[in-house]
Amino acid sequence: MKPCLDVRVWRDSDVPGLEVSRILSSPHAFPKHAHEHYAIGVMEDGGAYCLEPDRDDCFVAAGEIALINPGQVHSGIPPSGVRATYRMLNVDVLWMRRLAQDLGREGYPEFTRWVVGAPRAREMLLRLTCLVAEGGELLAKESAMVAAFSLLMAGHAAMRPSLPGPGGEPEAVRRVKEHLHEHLDAKVSLEELAAETGLSRYHLLRVFKAATGMSPYAYHLQLRVEHARRLLLKGLPFVQAASEAGFSDQSHFSNTFRHFFGMTPGQYLAR
Known part of the structure; x- marks a missing residue:
């Protein structure tokens, strides 16, 4: 696109x-x-x-x-x-x-x-x-x-009284979310998440999707690109922001950013 x-x-x-x-x-x-x-x-x-x-x-x-x-x-x-x-x-x-x-x-x-x-x-x-x-x-x-x-x-x-957050979701979903938040710059496997929760891979996918409306991969990808967006606003160079969000390929980062925000990182930062 x-x-x-x-x-x-x-x-x-x-x-x-x-x-x-x-x-x-x-x-x-x-x-x-x-x-x-x-x-x-x-x-x-x-x-x-x-x-x-x-x-x-x-x-x-x-x-x-x-x-x-x-x-x-x-x-x-x-x-x-x-x-x-x-x-x-x-x-x-x-x-x-x-x-x-x-x-x-x-x-x-x-x-x-x-x-x-x-x-x-x-x-x-x-x-x-x-x-x-x-x-x-x-x-x-x-x-x-x-x-x-x-x-x-x-x-x-x-x-x-409060914004949506941890507490009203299954314990397995909470643990997966925490794990994904803690590993924004790393590759995460489904096997790793299943081991974290004690669920089978299939059951984990079903439970997480039912609770969040997204797959663990989509949720993690959004966290990473949002983290990169905040780093860009703080003035970090494009390459460093992408790297700290786990994007080693600059083209992949730019395309992912555009996918979620409808614009390139350069367009987002231009004023």
């Missing part, structure tokens, strides 16, 4: 809890994955499925907003022949929790629907992305961010 022809990413020190991107006319299909942050997608043209193409309740059409919680497994698949133009806003978990507290709500917001219309919130999200992209004034950016996410939170979120 070729990279997006037109993609921009903005990170603004005035609003450190936010990362904004705009993708034009992209046919890219994202694999199943999850984020550590809230991911809000504003579809401008075309459309895409947040999950499998047979889930009509997860189709984001032009004018609609996708609401994805931290840890929520999803994909991003345009229908055949369709190119999607959209904006993404990635929002820090602690920022969202502080906003909830400002609104008199305790805990962490959890969006209760995949896709919403919410024209007023959409208008504010578009304004926010423009302000960040164009270097707007601090007060204007902060005001737009609070207004947009207050609307989404008030209309489409419930509160939960």
Whole structure:
């Protein structure tokens, strides 16, 4: 798959809890994955499925907003022949929790629907992305961010005491996750994971997929590419970030990064 022809990413020190991107006319299909942050997608043209193409309740059409919680497994698949133009806003978990507290709500917001219309919130999200992209004034950016996410939170979120995490899953899955997190720069075999849990290889695959929606390989690959992304943002050279995430082949790293993020590492870092 070729990279997006037109993609921009903005990170603004005035609003450190936010990362904004705009993708034009992209046919890219994202694999199943999850984020550590809230991911809000504003579809401008075309459309895409947040999950499998047979889930009509997860189709984001032009004018609609996708609401994805931290840890929520999803994909991003345009229908055949369709190119999607959209904006993404990635929002820090602690920022969202502080906003909830400002609104008199305790805990962490959890969006209760995949896709919403919410024209007023959409208008504010578009304004926010423009302000960040164009270097707007601090007060204007902060005001737009609070207004947009207050609307989404008030209309489409419930509160939960904590984010999804270890504890509500089988012990074998927890141990596999820990092992994969601890070996981001190494090859991990299915035999190794089976020995770690005491399950057969077949049973382990079934249990892990049922609990996470992904295979151990897909889960580990996502962890590695996300680790590399954070290292790149810290200023590590491309080769070093790839190596520390277990990618010895630079082409493989670049292709994997593009597969998960819809853009090359160079496009992601360009501002």
